[in-house]
Amino acid sequence: xxxxxxxxxxxxxxxxxxxxxxxxxxxxxxxxxxxxxxxxxxxxxxxxxxxxxxxxxxxxxxxxxxxxxxxxxxxxxxxxxxxxxxxxxxxxxxxxxxxxxxxxxxxxxxxxxxxxxxxxxxxxxxxxxxxxxxxxxxxxxxxxxxxxxxxxxxxxxxxxxxxxxxxxxxxxxxxxxxxxxxxxxxxxxxxxxxxxxxxxxxxxxxxxxxxxxxxxxxxxxxxxxxxxxxxxxxxxxxxxxxxxxxxxxxxxxxxxxxxxxxxxxxxxxxxxxxxxxxxxxxxxxxxxxxxxxxxxxxxxxxxxxxxxxxxxxxxxxxxxxxxxxxxxxxxxxxxxxxxxxxxxxxxxxxxxxxxxxxxxxxxxxxxxxxxxxxxxxxxxxxxxxxxxxxxxxxxxxxxxxxxxxxxxxxxxxxxxxxxxxxxxxxxxxxxxxxxxxxxxxxxxxxxxxxxxxxxxxxxxxxxxxxxxxxxxxxxxxxxxxxxxxxxxxxxxxxxxxxxxxxxxxxxxxxxxxxxxxxxxxxxxxxxxxxxxxxxxxxxxxxxxxxxxxxxxxxxxxxxxxxxxxxxxxxxxxxxxxxxxxxxxxxxxxxxxxxxxxxxxxxxxxxxxxxxxxxxxxxxxxxxxxxxxxxxxxxxxxxx
Numbered sequence: 001x002x003x004x005x006x007x008x009x010x011x012x013x014x015x016x017x018x019x020x021x022x023x024x025x026x027x028x029x030x031x032x033x034x035x036x037x038x039x040x041x042x043x044x045x046x047x048x049x050x051x052x053x054x055x056x057x058x059x060x061x062x063x064x065x066x067x068x069x070x071x072x073x074x075x076x077x078x079x080x081x082x083x084x085x086x087x088x089x090x091x092x093x094x095x096x097x098x099x100x101x102x103x104x105x106x107x108x109x110x111x112x113x114x115x116x117x118x119x120x121x122x123x124x125x126x127x128x129x130x131x132x133x134x135x136x137x138x139x140x141x142x143x144x145x146x147x148x149x150x151x152x153x154x155x156x157x158x159x160x161x162x163x164x165x166x167x168x169x170x171x172x173x174x175x176x177x178x179x180x181x182x183x184x185x186x187x188x189x190x191x192x193x194x195x196x197x198x199x200x201x202x203x204x205x206x207x208x209x210x211x212x213x214x215x216x217x218x219x220x221x222x223x224x225x226x227x228x229x230x231x232x233x234x235x236x237x238x239x240x241x242x243x244x245x246x247x248x249x250x251x252x253x254x255x256x257x258x259x260x261x262x263x264x265x266x267x268x269x270x271x272x273x274x275x276x277x278x279x280x281x282x283x284x285x286x287x288x289x290x291x292x293x294x295x296x297x298x299x300x301x302x303x304x305x306x307x308x309x310x311x312x313x314x315x316x317x318x319x320x321x322x323x324x325x326x327x328x329x330x331x332x333x334x335x336x337x338x339x340x341x342x343x344x345x346x347x348x349x350x351x352x353x354x355x356x357x358x359x360x361x362x363x364x365x366x367x368x369x370x371x372x373x374x375x376x377x378x379x380x381x382x383x384x385x386x387x388x389x390x391x392x393x394x395x396x397x398x399x400x401x402x403x404x405x406x407x408x409x410x411x412x413x414x415x416x417x418x419x420x421x422x423x424x425x426x427x428x429x430x431x432x433x434x435x436x437x438x439x440x441x442x443x444x445x446x447x448x449x450x451x452x453x454x455x456x457x458x459x460x461x462x463x464x465x466x467x468x469x470x471x472x473x474x475x476x477x478x479x480x481x482x483x484x485x486x487x488x489x490x491x492x493x494x495x496x497x498x499x500x501x502x503x504x505x506x507x508x509x510x511x512x513x514x515x516x517x518x519x520x521x522x523x524x525x526x527x528x529x530x531x532x533x534x535x536x537x538x539x540x541x542x543x544x545x546x547x548x549x550x551x552x553x554x555x556x557x558x559x560x561x562x563x564x565x566x567x568x569x570x571x572x573x574x575x576x577x578x579x580x581x582x583x584x585x586x587x588x589x590x591x592x593x594x595x596x597x598x599x600x601x602x603x604x605x606x607x608x609x610x611x612x613x614x615x616x617x618x619x620x621x622x623x624x625x626x627x628x629x630x631x632x633x634x635x636x637x638x639x
Contacts, residue, residue, distance in 0.1 A: 022192025026052030028059035038065035041192040042073025042155035061099035072124035074132025126156035265554035306590035315592035320538025338395035344557035355621035367619035383608030388626035412457030416501035427463035498534035527591040539593035551615035554606035
C-alpha cells in the first residue's frame, strides 16, 4: 500500500521511502517492499516465545532497509519488564543489536541528516483491551512528555483512527489523540494493534496509518480465525501457561554451615549466606585479571551505547551548570575524582572533624542514643573521630559547610533525590546540613518536599524512592493489588516533576536479577527521558556503596580498599558494584551529567553503620558527613 501525500514544495534532501508493518505475530517470509526505513509498530510475537522473536529478528535483518526501527506490543511479554522476564529481554535486545535493529521503548529517535533529520517518537503502550504487555489501566499521563515530532509510532491507535473493532466499538486512546492534536502534531502517525481496522486516513494535518500488511499477514498466518474475533488472546497472561517460558532463578540454595574469616574487619569467623546469586548474574567464576578485562569491555560497550543516544558534540559540558567547554568540564571532573580519592585520618581533637547534628529520622541517631547511655556527653563515638583527607594536595577541599553559601549557589534551584532506601540517607544528610530544626516526613515512601533555603530564593528538597531509576509515569500495583515489596518504583520523570526540580541527585544500587547490559540500557533510557523532558537539568549521579557483612565487628576504617578477591566474597550482588559504578560513570558523563564516586570514600568504612541487621546504612553523625563536604564543594564549583 502506497500512500500519496500532497506536497508541492521543494525538498533539499533525497527522498526517503518508509515501509511500515505491524502485528506480524511471529510469522515471516512475506514480501516486504524495498525502502530506506522499516518501521515495525509492535506485536512481533503471538505467544511471546523466544523462537518467535529470534525468527522475526533474523528475517528483518535480511531485509535491505538501511534503518530498521521496532517496538513492542501487547503480545510481546518478554519485552515488558513488568512481566519479569529480564533475562529473556536482555537476550532479545542483544540479538536486535547484533542484527542492527533499533528497538525503541517510549523514546525519541532522530534519523541522520541524509534522511532529513526527521524525528520519531516510538512507544509500545496501549490502553487495556483484553490484556497484555505494555497495557496501562490509566493512560492519562503516559503521553505527557512526548514532544512535537515528524513521525509518531505507537502500538495503540489514537481514538477514532483505525481503532474500530468488529463489534463496532472504538478502543483507541483518547489521551493520545488529544496529545496529537494539541502538542505532537506529527506529519504521520503509524500504529497497529487493531487488525480489522487496517488502512489509512487523513485529517487536516496528519496522515494516520494502520498498515494493511498486518491484516494480510494475520489472515495468511491464521486462516482459521477469519470467522472468529480478530484478537484471540489465548496468551500466557490468560489461562494457559507456555512451557517455553522460564523465569530466571536469581538465588540458588547452597547448604554451607561453615564459618569464614572473609574480611579484614571480622573479629571472628562468620557464616556466609546460604542463598547465593545465580552464577550467570555474577563474575565470581572469573579470575581477577578476567574481571578487570570484563570491566573494561563493559565500560567500552556502555560508552558505545550511550553515544548513540547522546551525540558527543551536543554534550560537551555539564548541563545545568556553568561548565560549558570540554576543557573546564574535564578539569572539574578530575578535581571531583581527586576529592574522593584519599584516606581516613583519626583526630583526637574532634573539633577538626566535621560532624552533622542529626535532627531527622531517629533511626540514624540510634548509634548516639545507645552510646550516650554509657558515656559522658563530652565524649565522641569512635566512628565520628575520622576526617577525610584527599590524597593529593592539588585539590584542596573546603571542610567547613556553610549553608548560606550553599543556598547562594543553588539560587532557588530545587533538588530532587531519586534512588533506593540507602540513597534516602542523603535526604536526611542534606536536611541536617541545611536546617537546624526537624521537618515532618512520613517515611521514604511518602515524604513531601522541604524548604532548605529561604534566601536568596526559596529552595526545596524532595526525595522519591525509585530503586531502579525506572521511567514509569504512574505507580502500578502488580502483586494482587499490592505494591511489590522488593522493588519500589515511584514515578519521577513526568514533566511537572522535572520542571519543578532542575537538580537531580540520582543513585542506583547493584541488584540481583539484571546484568551489565540491562543495567546499562536502563540507565541510558532513563537519562534519555530526562534529557528529552528537561534538557538542562543538572544530573549528579552518586556511586553505589557496598555493604559490610557483620559490620558490628568493625571498629575503624580500612586503610586500603578491598582486594578483588575480597570483593568476590561479598554477598547480595555487591561483588559487581565496582563494575556497575564504572558503567554508570561512562553513561552519566556521556549524557552531560556529573558522576561523584562517594563509594570510593564510604566503601572504606565498615564501621559507623546502623548495625544489627543493617550493614548498608550509616548513623548520623558518622562516615557520610564527609561526603556532604564533597557535595558542598561540588555545588560551589558548578554554579
